[in-house]
Amino acid sequence: MTTTVPLRTALEDPSPSARLHSVLAAGTNPTPADVDVLVERCAVEPDFFVRDMLTWALTRHPASVAVPRLVRELGREVPQARSQALHTLSKIGDRSAWPAVRALLRDPDDEVARAAWRTAVVLAPEGSEDGLAGLLVSQLDRGSRDLRLSLSRAFVALGEAARPVLARAGGTHALATLRMLDDPELGFEAAVHEARRIVALGGTDADR
Numbered sequence: 001m002t003t004t005v006p007l008r009t010a011l012e013d014p015s016p017s018a019r020l021h022s023v024l025a026a027g028t029n030p031t032p033a034d035v036d037v038l039v040e041r042c043a044v045e046p047d048f049f050v051r052d053m054l055t056w057a058l059t060r061h062p063a064s065v066a067v068p069r070l071v072r073e074l075g076r077e078v079p080q081a082r083s084q085a086l087h088t089l090s091k092i093g094d095r096s097a098w099p100a101v102r103a104l105l106r107d108p109d110d111e112v113a114r115a116a117w118r119t120a121v122v123l124a125p126e127g128s129e130d131g132l133a134g135l136l137v138s139q140l141d142r143g144s145r146d147l148r149l150s151l152s153r154a155f156v157a158l159g160e161a162a163r164p165v166l167a168r169a170g171g172t173h174a175l176a177t178l179r180m181l182d183d184p185e186l187g188f189e190a191a192v193h194e195a196r197r198i199v200a201l202g203g204t205d206a207d208r
Helices: 016-028 032-042 048-059 063-073 079-092 095-102 110-123 129-139 145-169 172-182 188-200
Strands: none
Touching: 016 032, 016 048, 032 048, 032 063, 032 079, 048 063, 048 079, 063 079, 063 095, 079 095, 079 110, 095 110, 110 129, 110 145, 129 145, 145 172, 145 188, 172 188
């Protein structure tokens, strides 16, 4: 007789491949009792592909079961717990999580903030785009080049609601993001270069 290894134990296997197959099996046959185990593993799983599979497995459960558990993760001190929960909530797309997501838009951890920006664009209620743009503008010029690119992409995803907020903000990052709004195919480096030229000349976006 074969004994089934409990999911919690299987997810502690040193082999990423073995963990991946265990999560795949859990998602293929979703059981509500597994939700806690899957969410807890998200906070500590070191392998990107296993984390991605954990998200997929959680999306296989009813939102009424998975979302409240994921929202609780947003209050944890472990940054990976917050960022992975945000990523999973963005994939589920249940807007009931929006208030908890909004609270993390200025999270001190860059990866958490990045995940919050992406998730906020997905979950923000219709009609709240202007308010979200106003919240995001405080994050302009934050962090590394990649982090700034992530914020610019969030603004571009918001569309025209972001334009007046960015125009009022001014500065290189805001102007570069406006360029990307005008031309979504424009690369970030090219947009930044053009924005720096305008700022150096003492101009604004209106001077294009």
